[in-house]
Amino acid sequence: MEGEVIIGLEVHVQLNKLNSKLFCGCSTDYHDDDPNTHTCPVCLGLPGTLPVINKKAVEYAIRVALALNCVVQEETLFYRKNYYYPDLPKAFQITQYDYPLGLGGHILIKGEDGERVVRINRVHMEEDPGRLVHAGTIDRAKYTMVDYNRCGMALLEVVTEPDLRSPKEARAFLDKLRSILDYLDVFDGDLEGAMRVDSNLSLAGGDRAEVKNISGHKGVEKALNYEITRQKNVRRRGMKVVLETRHYDELRGVTVSMRTKEEAHDYRYFPEPDLVPMRIADWVPRVQEELPELPDAKRDRFRTQYGITDDHAKSLTSEIKVANFYERVAGKAPPKLAAVWVADVLKGELNYRDLSIENFHEDQMVEILKMLEREAITEKGAVEVVRQILDEGGSPAEIVKAMGLGKAEDDAVRVAVRAAVAECGPAVEDYRGGNEKAINFIVGQVMKKTRGRADPGEANRLVKEAIEEL
Amino acid sequence: MLRELKEEIASGSAEEVISALLERVKRSKLNAYNALAEESALARARKFDGSPWAGRMAGIPIAIKDSISTRGIETTCSSRILQGYIPPYDAHVIERLKAEGAIIIGKTNMDEFCMGTSTETSCFGPTRNPWDTERVPGGSSGGSAAAVAAGEASCALGSDTGGSIRCPASFCGIVGMKPTYGLVSRYGLISYANSLEQIGPLASTVEDAALVLEVIAGHDPRDSTSAKTEGGYLDGLEDGVRGMVCGVPKEYFGEGVDDSVERSVWDAISVLEDLGASWREVSLPHTKYALAAYYIIAMSEASSNLARFDGLRYGLRVGTDKDWHTTFSEIRAAGFGPEVKRRILLGTYALSAGYYGRYYLKALKVRTLIKEDFQRAFQDVDVLVTPTMPFPAFRIGERIQDLLSLYMADVFTVPINLAGVPAISLPCGFAGGLPVGLQIVGDHFAEKTVFRASRAYEDATPHHAARPQEVI
Numbered sequence: 001m002e003g004e005v006i007i008g009l010e011v012h013v014q015l016n017k018l019n020s021k022l023f024c025g026c027s028t029d030y031h032d033d034d035p036n037t038h039t040c041p042v043c044l045g046l047p048g049t050l051p052v053i054n055k056k057a058v059e060y061a062i063r064v065a066l067a068l069n070c071v072v073q074e075e076t077l078f079y080r081k082n083y084y085y086p087d088l089p090k091a092f093q094i095t096q097y098d099y100p101l102g103l104g105g106h107i108l109i110k111g112e113d114g115e116r117v118v119r120i121n122r123v124h125m126e127e128d129p130g131r132l133v134h135a136g137t138i139d140r141a142k143y144t145m146v147d148y149n150r151c152g153m154a155l156l157e158v159v160t161e162p163d164l165r166s167p168k169e170a171r172a173f174l175d176k177l178r179s180i181l182d183y184l185d186v187f188d189g190d191l192e193g194a195m196r197v198d199s200n201l202s203l204a205g206g207d208r209a210e211v212k213n214i215s216g217h218k219g220v221e222k223a224l225n226y227e228i229t230r231q232k233n234v235r236r237r238g239m240k241v242v243l244e245t246r247h248y249d250e251l252r253g254v255t256v257s258m259r260t261k262e263e264a265h266d267y268r269y270f271p272e273p274d275l276v277p278m279r280i281a282d283w284v285p286r287v288q289e290e291l292p293e294l295p296d297a298k299r300d301r302f303r304t305q306y307g308i309t310d311d312h313a314k315s316l317t318s319e320i321k322v323a324n325f326y327e328r329v330a331g332k333a334p335p336k337l338a339a340v341w342v343a344d345v346l347k348g349e350l351n352y353r354d355l356s357i358e359n360f361h362e363d364q365m366v367e368i369l370k371m372l373e374r375e376a377i378t379e380k381g382a383v384e385v386v387r388q389i390l391d392e393g394g395s396p397a398e399i400v401k402a403m404g405l406g407k408a409e410d411d412a413v414r415v416a417v418r419a420a421v422a423e424c425g426p427a428v429e430d431y432r433g434g435n436e437k438a439i440n441f442i443v444g445q446v447m448k449k450t451r452g453r454a455d456p457g458e459a460n461r462l463v464k465e466a467i468e469e470l
Numbered sequence: 471m472l473r474e475l476k477e478e479i480a481s482g483s484a485e486e487v488i489s490a491l492l493e494r495v496k497r498s499k500l501n502a503y504n505a506l507a508e509e510s511a512l513a514r515a516r517k518f519d520g521s522p523w524a525g526r527m528a529g530i531p532i533a534i535k536d537s538i539s540t541r542g543i544e545t546t547c548s549s550r551i552l553q554g555y556i557p558p559y560d561a562h563v564i565e566r567l568k569a570e571g572a573i574i575i576g577k578t579n580m581d582e583f584c585m586g587t588s589t590e591t592s593c594f595g596p597t598r599n600p601w602d603t604e605r606v607p608g609g610s611s612g613g614s615a616a617a618v619a620a621g622e623a624s625c626a627l628g629s630d631t632g633g634s635i636r637c638p639a640s641f642c643g644i645v646g647m648k649p650t651y652g653l654v655s656r657y658g659l660i661s662y663a664n665s666l667e668q669i670g671p672l673a674s675t676v677e678d679a680a681l682v683l684e685v686i687a688g689h690d691p692r693d694s695t696s697a698k699t700e701g702g703y704l705d706g707l708e709d710g711v712r713g714m715v716c717g718v719p720k721e722y723f724g725e726g727v728d729d730s731v732e733r734s735v736w737d738a739i740s741v742l743e744d745l746g747a748s749w750r751e752v753s754l755p756h757t758k759y760a761l762a763a764y765y766i767i768a769m770s771e772a773s774s775n776l777a778r779f780d781g782l783r784y785g786l787r788v789g790t791d792k793d794w795h796t797t798f799s800e801i802r803a804a805g806f807g808p809e810v811k812r813r814i815l816l817g818t819y820a821l822s823a824g825y826y827g828r829y830y831l832k833a834l835k836v837r838t839l840i841k842e843d844f845q846r847a848f849q850d851v852d853v854l855v856t857p858t859m860p861f862p863a864f865r866i867g868e869r870i871q872d873l874l875s876l877y878m879a880d881v882f883t884v885p886i887n888l889a890g891v892p893a894i895s896l897p898c899g900f901a902g903g904l905p906v907g908l909q910i911v912g913d914h915f916a917e918k919t920v921f922r923a924s925r926a927y928e929d930a931t932p933h934h935a936a937r938p939q940e941v942i
Contacts, residue, residue, distance in 0.1 A: 041557075041558060041559050042692075044783065045778050046539075046557065046558070046559070046784070047539065047545070047547075047552070047555070047557070047660040047661075047778070047779075048538075048539040048557070048561060048656075048657065048658040048659055048660045048661070049657070049658075050656060050657050050692060050693050050694065051694070052691065052692060052693075052694050053694065080774055082773075082774050082777060082821070084777065084780070084795070084798065085794075086780075086782060086794055089778060089783065090777070090778045091774075091777030091778045091780065092774055092777060144794075266822055266823045268773075268774070268818065268821035268822060268823075268826075269821075269826075270770060270771075270774070270821055270826070270830060273664045273665035273695075273771060274661075274664055274693075274694060274695065275694050276694050276695060
């Protein structure tokens with residue numbers, strides 16, 4: 001189809017939950033520290049130093065490859081990718097290149113027209129370079145500083161086939177990938193630089209452009225939308241899109257040409273002599289066995305085990321923390337009610353405040369659900385309780401009391417009911433005469449007298465009782 | 471010799487021994503050292519004299535090739551580009567030496583980044599051969615070999631990528647050992663061609679070499695290619711060669727080899743025979759491809775290993791800072807000598823897209839064939855006996871303009887590195903007043919067999935005792 005969008009992604013995932021870097025013992029916990037404080041002779045590439053593979057990193061990589069349904073290769077092989085750049089102190093990056101750990105996988109995403117299978121070309125390991133801090137924008141900076149704290153962090157590169165058809169699908173893929181990685185407990189997606197995306201985008205029949213350096217899922221959607229517009233404009237002007245690498249400038253929201261194919265690097269790959277191939281075929285069965293239940297499987301189980309809707313199950317399983325929260329709540333309160341209140345109310349309120357589920361305790365949710373169940377509060381009141389907990393803290397019972405959110409206390413309601421029945425003689429007669437609807441008028445009076453704090457259902461029941469007692 | 475020196479130091483004074491050594495170095499014309507660690511060596515000697523410590527090399531002074539990282543002592547690989555670089559860490563072998571009580575006296579001259587056979591490519595100028603100062607000491611560990619031969623060091627460490635320990639040992643008339651690949655940790659050795667090189671000892675006797683190897687060998691988790699081995703190189707050193715079968719590879723004799731060298735080696739084979747060994751001719755049929763394969767692999771790896779020297783974090787900084795590419799290009803242009811540049815260029819070419827298969831991959835295949843040559847030979851023989859170098863030390867300047875002939879000089883040493891097996895060079899006579907070296911090669915991790923054969927030969931011959939006159 002003319003103008004059809006074709007997108008493939010290369011996602012760099014930092015295995016930042018490891019204790020140490022990929023080839024040395026340096027700590028990975030540098031995010032709050034000063035530049036160049038988490039370095040050693042090895043990750044600084046000082047003359048004479050040698051890499052030693054972090055076995056835990058290999059195990060994490062196997063975990064990810066298996067979760068993405070890849071075939072894990074029998075041994076690890078590493079290559080040198082040679083190029084000069086100030087963030088690369090050895091002037092080569094150790095990477096698996098054409099011998100990735102995992103090959104040929106797939107995952108399911110929510111596509112433009114329902115579920116879509118996105119094929120994974122491969123998953124390979126490599127080391128992260130340092131971080132360049134430009135004084136200004138990349139194409140105009142007067143000088144650049146280098147921070148090697150990040151240098152040597154374990155990275156996974158997840159490469160998709162060109163199976164994505166829109167920026168929205170690209171974002172859905174990244175959401176799903178992040179969800180899976182989250183389940184595998186191999187990375188903390190909230191840390192700076194945890195996930196970086198390079199994308200290849202072309203319009204059907206045209207050459208592709210590679211857009212590098214996109215961080216964040218929203219950024220991907222924006223950068224790709226910009227790129228589609230740019231390529232369409234190029235065509236509209238009767239020119240051809242050229243094969244090139246472009247840099248995404250997040251601040252300006254545009255992509256900038258970095259180099260064309262003629263300037264493409266020759267990376268002179270060759271096997272890294274300082275690392276011997278490591279046999280991992282024997283590790284795979286154990287890692288496979290220890291693999292946790294993944295989002296799709298959990299979603300299916302939630303649906304059948306708790307009898308909740310697929311939408312709720314999907315919403316509750318996209319983040320492992322939310323899924324675990326829900327299961328704890330569903331063990332102590334009615335599961336269906338819990339699904340509604342966690343998926344629809346709590347998640348919405350958290351998103352609105354940019355907060356995570358850790359800001360809410362499961363017992364608070366259970367207490368709220370119990371109050372709803374015994375009709376001690378209205379749904380509207382329960383939403384207020386949730387908001388109050390997130391904004392000010394406190395326990396549900398205290399909040400209900402302090403804000404007067406409890407349904408009108410029985411006495412007050414009964415007093416109001418008696419008064420209403422006494423005042424509404426004609427309506428009472430109508431009701432007794434068989435006009436069921438007449439009762440609504442009396443209930444309305446009760447609500448008026450209690451300023452809306454009575455539960456309408458409860459008021460209805462009490463009015464009927466009072467009429468029978470007359 | 472080290473045994474006697476150790477006793478002398480223990481009963482006398484380490485400070486005196488080391489002072490005398492340093493004085494000797496300072497009045498020498500050989501240019502064997504790039505830097506002396508005078509202050510730290512004397513301080514450590516005084517400390518030792520005050521309260522002597524135990525250790526297999528307690529109080530013994532040792533010289534270190536300038537390709538090995540020494541904390542606090544400038545380490546340059548005889549290259550301008552590393553001028554001023556003081557490593558913040560010790561190589562594994564330096565840690566081991568210090569742990570066994572040795573005292574480091576200085577860093578020795580070498581071919582720039584180990585690229586050479588004569589120590590002429592050093593940015594500090596050539597080291598001179600103590601037997602004839604108009605001649606080269608061999609290379610690339612020429613400074614270490616000349617220092618040991620001239621009594622400017624009691625023993626030394628070198629590194630051997632394609633003969634860089636054995637060649638200068640041969641030219642200077644001392645013992646030099648290249649261990650099995652993986653026996654000694656390379657952590658801290660500045661890489662030239664990392665799949666080929668090993669650190670090893672240069673010493674006056676086989677026993678000294680075995681002692682130093684005993685200290686520096688052993689597993690190091692910081693080097694993934696380092697093996698877990700037993701050691702015990704001094705055990706059974708004197709058990710002799712009775713019943714041992716020596717292989718004489720026919721490809722290592724004949725065209726291109728000096729008659730005098732051949733004669734010395736055949737004499738050595740006779741000596742071994744007299745001692746109870748037997749010999750038989752063997753064939754290593756792929757020897758003729760070894761040099762080509764070696765230079766392709768070594769230069770390719772070098773082009774990548776040396777790419778990190780950009781002057782950004784350490785080493786030479788010239789001119790004013792311009793943009794990144796201009797700045798590092800200028801620094802590299804000024805910092806590397808012509809031979810290093812040549813090898814980086816050739817290696818870069820060999821690894822380029824489109825040439826990788828024709829050169830690098832092919833060289834790796836040849837390497838496998840050469841390894842198999844040796845495996846086949848060691849099914850029938852215990853050791854191989856060959857000349858170390860096809861000729862004795864040549865004149866300074868004689869071959870540096872004719873590079874091919876210089877590269878050809880490595881013809882008997884490079885196959886050993888390609889195969890990864892251990893080999894020693896020991897003095898086996900003189901030709902025109904210049905030492906000739908005998909190479910004894912063992913199977914993987916058969917260092918003890920190599921030492922045993924070498925010691926038997928050494929005991930039966932006077933060559934190792936010959937020493938040059940001091941050159942002032």
